[in-house]
Amino acid sequence: MMDVIQWFAAPLQYEFMVKAIWVSALVGVVCSALSCYMTLKGWALMGDAVSHAVMPGVVIAYVLNIPFAVGAFIFGVGSVIAIGFIKAKTRVKEDTIIGVIFTGFFALGIVLVSKIRSSIDLTHILFGNVLGISDADIVQTMIISVITLVTLAILRKDLILFCFDSTHARSIGLNISFLYYTLLSLLSLTAVAGLQTVGIILVVAMLVTPGATAYLLSDRFDHLMGIAIATGVFSSVIGTYISYHLDASTGGCIVVLQTLLFLTAVVFAPKHGLLVRAKTVRIGEMAASAELDAGASKRDERH
Template identity: 45%
Template sequence: MIEIYSRPELFSGSCYDIFVEMWTQSFMVRGILVTGVAAIVCAVLSCWMILIGWSLLGDALSHAVLPGIVIAYLVGAPFSIGALVAALTMAGLIWFMRGKGKIKEDTAIGVAFTTLFSIGVVLISLFPSQIDLHHILFGDMLGITRFDMMQVFLISPVALGILLYKRRDLTLYAFDKVHAYTIGIDPRRLGLTLIVALSLTVVVAMQAVGAMLIVALVITPGAFARLITNSFSKMLCIAPLFSVSCVILGSYFSYWFDTASGATVVALQGTAFLLLWTIQLVRSRIAAKGTIPGTPLVAPAD
């Protein structure tokens, strides 16, 4: 029989013990604050990621940072610098290989990210060190230091600023690349801009949830928002709100039941998405067969 660890003293105490005590712990506040900031950036980015169909690219960049982290440790540089260099290198390779020869983009992504990830594991085995592979892969939301906070608070505004500054162009790129080209927008350059923003976002989110779970933060919020609304402008509001709510609720659950914080947040997001998707599926089955198909997603006029 599996024994589930929990904190029964919380549930036998007052509302203060249940809902407020967590906020008196400085490590919890730091973790929630940093993860919340990362979740906002990831959620905004996810709205474009799901429309363009770049889910696999987000997964690839999150895995490709491993060799950069190991090399950064060996030379004494901050992990975030190594991760960013590795992510940008991965993005550059994919961008260079796409559309050239007989290799399709998804094939290039698959080969590149598995190769870089394997190189990272090999480097760890060749150079025994204090690097915690579990921490890199799954993050340490509750072990975030002040230096980690500083990195997140410096990088997040840059990534979010790029997305907001290029919002109209990116939206047009997501809906109609041909039209974007005809009005003088270079889709290739705009796609590269989005990849740079994704690379920065991967570095930010890695501090909280690790390399393995980043892809969930940059996909699930946008997918959840897409189920709720057909308006892209509303998606940009719903996705961050949903993501931050999951961070707070997941942190409570993690604190009460002593579970892995980053994984709990991601699991909560996935559960909420699957629940909403199931509800909508059941409702569509119950509805009359002659229902009008859903209206297409409408790009914002502004």
């Protein structure tokens, strides 16, 4: 018991670890809440595109000495507009356009980092640096978190309907374009918050995995949201602890833990897990076999 207490207490001796734990938990809440809508909408690839497309915006924002969120927001929404324009004007499919746009923007960001003389550390942008997060970045993350959570709360019902059935949402008079760009704008902002903890490469996992895990465990949106946030916060906090004790990448530990929780849900989910499905199939096969045997017995009795 003392060993467990010591395991949790040891990192709390350092201020930078306390900050990292709280920021990771906050980002876990925001990313998990948004991931529920991303999962319902099937926007995993779009999340990947936006999270990578913000990189040149972050670099340019640094050069202009403006908040990272401004540059990331502009390039994130810009990438979505570019995807929509090319899709409307060409015969190329959306998934192909997304792949081209997000890799192009991401490559532009790498070029800018390599050419602009600054203190920008490419490793921190790609993989996060929550252990060295500054007070200014904490304030920025808090502002982004409040904006995202308040917007999701205000537009909750409209966004749920939009994600479930956008055609029905349009038929009852909802502004689909507004909801579309609102959700993508929140995605761009949240990518900046996630950038501080897990970096651009891994932030898509925080925007998809908690929602996907919860989707396997519940069919009701309220429960899905609660489960997603719980798994997101748990993996963010415990992942930060694990990274301290293993002296490993914080972002990597968080995402690996989220992935393990997802795989556990895949196997053991009470209604949609592999074990339950295998049991259902086995029962079905046994019932079908019993019916065949019964039919054969009746035929034998008639003869």
